[in-house]
Amino acid sequence: MQANQEATRPIEPLKPLRLGRAVDYLSLARLDHTTKHVFILPGIVLACALGTPEPAKLLVTVPAGIASAICIASSNYVINEWLDREYDAAHPTKSQRRSVTVALLPGLVYAEYALFAVVGLLIAYLLGTLFFATSVAFLVSGILYNVPPIRAKDKPYLDVLMECLNNPIRLLLGWAMVETTMVPPISVLAAYWMAGAFLMAAKRYCEYRDISATAGVAVLARYRRSFRYYTEESLMVSCFVYAMMSAFLMGVFLVKYRVEYILVFPFVSGLFAVYLWLATRPGSVAQRPERLFHSRRLDVMLAATIVVFLFATVVDMPFLDFIATPFLPSITPLP
Template identity: 60%
Template sequence: MDQIMKAGEVGVMGSQAGLAASGVAVRRKGALRDYLAMARFDHVTKHVFIIPGMILAYALRDPSLNHSIMALVIGFGSAIAIASANYVINEWLDRHFDAFHPVKSGRTAVNAELYPSFVYIEYVLLAAVGLLLAFQLSAPFFYTSVLFLFSGLIYNVNPVRTKDRVYLDVISESVNNPIRLMLGWTMIDPTTLPPSSLLLAYWMGGAFLMGAKRLSEYRDISTDAGVGLLQRYRRSFKFYTAENLTVSCFLYAILSAFFIAIFLIKYRLEYIVALPSIAILFALYLWLSLLKNSIAQRPERLFRSRRLSIALGAVILMLLLATFVDMPLLDYLSKPSFISVK
């Protein structure tokens, strides 16, 4: 917490410089709604990544259905509170950098005078509520929640602050994907953790999403305002180009597919029927990231894309089908065979 306080104090001076350079002026005193806005409760849609963990835990472990609706509510409530704590510290420590971003310069911490002590109190309260709720469920869920909170500190707080480090920024931000998968899994089965192949597939899938987000930002901001402004917004962009970001997206997508294949072979071959729809989803998302003002820059608004919603719905439908319907004919795909030429 001392590190956070020091970062906040340094950020005050940097914020004013950033605001002056970007032409944004602090015009109002912070109100209660401004502190609440920093928690970004409207980003709750990101917790949809918890649901596959719940479905897969039931399908692969077949635990007894003795989980109450209240337990699920507590689990999601914990995840939302911890994610909001991460958002609060993220926006506070980034306010002097966000002032250079054409969209993020409109965030509350950039445009309102906020009391640092109130921000830290909000962070601590949200973190405490999240961990207290997590403690009510199980030890694995609680420890995963601690990891969720810790990932936010690693990503945002100096001296580590991985968001400023090329490629590591994507890898560290996308670790929230497998963490959410573990949260969903341990809600249903608190006695085990998901297979490592599934966690890695989820992680690399998240890296693809974050890489595509940066690719979209790079294309838009560098074209409209120049690379210099982009680099002042995020230090990692000093090393990024449109080319290496595109290549990294392909790499993350291929690695995700590789680990998905390992998972399929080991646990449930039926999921292979969902691979074509997953491939289409990856391709569609990359295409969206190449559009001007792409929705890929604002993941919380992804469901506003009709094409993406349809593609995601197809993936979910195929996964549900593969979860509950056995397909013995698919065993043929796992057995070696050769085409005779005689």
């Protein structure tokens, strides 16, 4: 009973230490999280493999598309950090964010949000209808995730599914940089979504285990309301569910569109395994996705996956067609 009362008690914001400077406002955009846009690259590769790319055009569309994605992601980060400042005050490390410790002017914060959003959408508009529509969806997802009354991040399971919606959005952005006349298969978009859900659920598992062990479950629930409904067991089970769904959907995609990608499957499974192993480590980097590349094991597995993925993209292997061909061996009855 006391723990529940503690979890629902209003958070007392920290007293800002000083007035904000330009660098403090810029920090809200989290430009150091640019590494997350690596999830755009598979979309580019898939579009080259399944679509009709124009190599000369890519020299313009890819850099411009990445710049647009960075701007829109930064606008989402700005609104995320600003609206979360009172909740972040309860987090062991996020309580050191500038939005918590520095006095920032709301008008300037919202102006920064609007500036990144407008610049990102203007660039997106120049890249075509599909890229622009996907960019709008990218921006709207940030609003649904962070802004009341919906604020999906406060709702169990929906918080994971909404946050990782950025995964298929990024894949679609990469695709739209190359191919503008058709959309990628739904199966690969859904598989990418479920893979992202696995990553986010593992991140929640890390946070739950580490923070509840040091500061208590009540503090954890004050930091993020969805944790009031989670347990270590439910988060771990959800990781397995998302991983299984992703594997199934990837199987549907590779059988229908490019059976050569079956060679990538063991490496993707290895990536899932390494990430889950990282999630079980105390103080895991899985809690801070922008630092994932500091893990040598994950770097090696990711590099191997990329190499095999590119190989399976450019090399046709007709001998693998039997995998997608129905075959029921007959049995000769005994005399």
